[in-house]
Amino acid sequence: MSQTPAVRPTTAAERAERSARNDGQPTLEFGRRVPYDAYVRASTLHTLQQPLGTDPGEMSFLVVSQIMELYFKLIRHELLEARKLVRADQVWPALAPLRRAALHLEGLNAAWQTLRWMTPADFNQFRDLLGEGSGFQSAMYRQVEFLLGLKTAALIRPFKGTPAYDELTALIAEPSLWDEVVALLARHGHDLKPELLGRDFAVEHEADPSVTEAWVRVYRDPGPDNHLRLLGEALTEVADRFGDWRYLHLKAVHRTMGAKVGSGGSAGAGYLRRSMERTVFPELWTSRTEM
Ligand code: HEM
Incomplete structure (x- = not known):
């Protein structure tokens, strides 16, 4: 059940009547709880920004991290919906959550602009306080990766003993959005390597020539009724915008700490560059080369 306390629904007629009664001004008095807060939980949300030190710059690092976490959650939500619809052969309806996911990724990426002020000296003002904490340990980001098909089982290990561990363990074993798209291509009559369909989904999918050829065939028909081609483009947009996030993250790392080692124990920028190769x-x- 939702934790949101009930907000009393209103009708268009009620709203018109109230606006007339208010003489066009907003309502200024409510019962015990302001309806906006009952829905958005802003008063709870604003209790969650607790910097570790006194440096005034730390707040933007903390809030941007929280904003990104919320975007990861929203993107995960859209990818789960898209995966469900693709699995049910609902190709046209699946375009809507994918379009939303691509737009959320743009919003997420815009959040990097907020950190452009930060020089290495600025970051050093509060970096030690972060201890071993690193975005590398974001469970929500790993869920997004797993849904996109980037599956590295070892990356679940940091969550051992937390509820996130069970969630990630379950999700990695499920078909990713991409696995569902591959199965959809097979149902549409494309001749794919049979092993792709009943494979161990916890292992990362590797590019397969039979799937490449299927996309070449799909893209041959540019007509508006070719929904698979529209699906291909919607997915490309998501992959492309997700790539932007990785690139902007790497640029932020270069800008704020150069080639220093990471707080999470890795080599830093070098580690991230390798991670981006997936x-x-x-x-x-691959199909674009053949088109
Ligand atoms: C400019 C500030 C930032 C710096 C210097 C930075 C640095 C790093 C470094 C060095 C890593 C590699 C792992 C490690 O050893 O820590 C990493 C990973 C990561 N960071 Fe950041 N980070 C910054 C901001 C952020 C923000 C705001 C987020 C959003 C939550 C974030 C999310 C991530 C994620 C998800 C990974 C894992 C990426 C992967 O596995 O490919 N980072 N970060």
Whole structure:
């Protein structure tokens, strides 16, 4: 059950009547709880920004991290919906959550602008206080990666002993959005390597020539009724915008700490560059060479 306390629904007629009664001004008095807060939980949300030190710059780092976490959650939500619809052969309806996911990724990426003020000296003002804490330990980001098909089982280990561990363990074993798209191509009559369909989904999918060829065939028909091609483009947009996030993150790392080692124990920028080599929806890219 939702934790949101009930907000009393209103009708268009009620709203018109109230506005007339208010003489066009907003309502200024409510019962015990302001309806906006009952829905958005702003008063709870604003209790969650607790910097570790006194440096005034730390707040933007903390709030941007929280904003990104919320975007990760929203993107995960859209990818789960898209995966459900693709699994049910609902190709046209699946375009809507994918379009939303791509737009959320743009919003997420815009949040990097807020950190452009930060020089290494600025970051050093509060970096030690973060201890071993690193975005690398974001469970929500890993869920997004797993849904996109980027599956590295070892990356679940930091969550051992937390509820996130069970969630990630379950999700990695499920078909990713990409696995569902591959199954959809097979149901549409494309001749794919049979092992792709009943494979161990906890292992990362590697680009397969039969899937590449299927996309080449799909893209041959540019007509508006070719919903698979529209799906391919919607997925490309998601992969492309997700790539932007990775690139902007790497740029932020270069800008604020150069080639220093990471707080999470890695080599830093070098580690991130290798992580970026894992491709989202690989055959949507390999097929472009053959088109
Ligand atoms: C400019 C500030 C930032 C710096 C210097 C930075 C640095 C790093 C470094 C060095 C890593 C590699 C792991 C490690 O050893 O820590 C990493 C990973 C990561 N960071 Fe950041 N980060 C910054 C901001 C953020 C923000 C705001 C987020 C959003 C929540 C974030 C999310 C992530 C994620 C998800 C990973 C894992 C990426 C992967 O596995 O490919 N980072 N970060």
